[in-house]
Amino acid sequence: xxADAVGTTAGDVDDVEGDHEATEPATVDVPAYYAxxxxxxxxxxxxxxxxxxxSGINPRYGWPYxxxxxxxxxxxxxxxxxxxxxxxxxxxxxxxxxxxxxxxxDFDADYVVSKDYWALDGQSxxxxxxxxxAERYKRHPCEAEILVPxxxxxxxxxxxRLAKDIKRDSPCNIGGVAVGALSRERGELQxxxxxxxxxxVGPDVHVHALGMGTDPSVIGAIRESxxxxxxxxxxxxxxxxxxxxxxxxxxxxxxRWSQKRVLLPEGDKSSTVRAQFAAAQALMxxxxxxxxxxxxxxxxxxxxxxRWG
Numbered sequence: 001x002x003a004d005a006v007g008t009t010a011g012d013v014d015d016v017e018g019d020h021e022a023t024e025p026a027t028v029d030v031p032a033y034y035a036x037x038x039x040x041x042x043x044x045x046x047x048x049x050x051x052x053x054x055s056g057i058n059p060r061y062g063w064p065y066x067x068x069x070x071x072x073x074x075x076x077x078x079x080x081x082x083x084x085x086x087x088x089x090x091x092x093x094x095x096x097x098x099x100x101x102x103x104x105x106d107f108d109a110d111y112v113v114s115k116d117y118w119a120l121d122g123q124s125x126x127x128x129x130x131x132x133x134a135e136r137y138k139r140h141p142c143e144a145e146i147l148v149p150x151x152x153x154x155x156x157x158x159x160x161r162l163a164k165d166i167k168r169d170s171p172c173n174i175g176g177v178a179v180g181a182l183s184r185e186r187g188e189l190q191x192x193x194x195x196x197x198x199x200x201v202g203p204d205v206h207v208h209a210l211g212m213g214t215d216p217s218v219i220g221a222i223r224e225s226x227x228x229x230x231x232x233x234x235x236x237x238x239x240x241x242x243x244x245x246x247x248x249x250x251x252x253x254x255x256r257w258s259q260k261r262v263l264l265p266e267g268d269k270s271s272t273v274r275a276q277f278a279a280a281q282a283l284m285x286x287x288x289x290x291x292x293x294x295x296x297x298x299x300x301x302x303x304x305x306x307r308w309g
Contacts, residue, residue: 041283044290049226049290052237053237053238054067055244056077056243057072060080060272061275061279066085067087069087070087083110084109088112088116097133100112101137105140109142111176112142112146114137115129134172152193176206178209179209187216190218194207206236211241212238213257214242219298221234223293243281243285247264247278250263
């Protein structure tokens with residue numbers, strides 16, 4: 001290995017979209033000519049006041065923040081990030097809490113989304129669900145911080161109770177609230193809910209935007225808060241599956257996150273190509289949320305979307 005190269009291990013990479021992988025791990029040298037690219041990418045990721053988590057299973061690109069479903073978690077994706085969230089498989093109300101905690105523990109997750117049951121009746125009962133989840137958490141070796149999911153219309157009482165538990169270092173290790181169940185709502189409503197949650201819980205509670213996507217109103221509202229005070233963004237973190245899902249479906253988004261049809265090549269190792277598009281989209285979103293981005297079309301969170309065409 002040359003002094004200008006970095007040793008890393010490739011292998012133990014799960015199949016993605018049918019690509020075939022070697023079963024034996026191999027050590028490769030990262031050439032020095034990648035150093036500038038990596039440094040510049042990291043600079044944007046770290047400068048962004050909001051942690052942008054990419055939800056997906058493609059391990060062929062590195063990004064500091066990744067999110068995986070407990071059902072699909074795999075070690076290769078854990079190795080491709082620094083900070084990991086394990087999601088609770090909300091689509092399946094019967095998915096066992098023990099298996100969620102097992103995944104968070106096995107993959108050394110930093111955060112785990114506690115089990116929620118929106119799928120049962122369209123409602124969420126955060127305090128009851130949290131207590132149910134917490135009892136199992138206390139008996140489990142999992143040390144990940146818990147993100148408590150709240151729905152589209154959380155009560156002030158619920159949010160104040162959760163904020164109080166977080167601030168007093170609850171034995172349940174509650175790390176923040178995850179505002180979700182809004183993926184089918186208009187972006188303006190999503191932004192309004194985030195503003196309301198932030199107003200109630202205050203600036204010191206971690207707020208995560210759970211599965212909201214990349215609606216221009218939400219991105220604009222977050223940008224607006226960052227322009228006002230980069231130390232107090234509307235949300236502390238968000239997750240999106242667009243970076244992986246868009247290229248998988250032969251689409252790519254523009255800066256306004258309007259997806260356009262593209263024809264990407266198919267075949268063995270094609271997931272490596274799609275992975276680079278995923279990384280670029282994560283980088284684009286992080287860049288849009290920095291103060292470096294000077295673009296009038298994504299500079300605020302106004303509700304009037306006519307300008308998007």
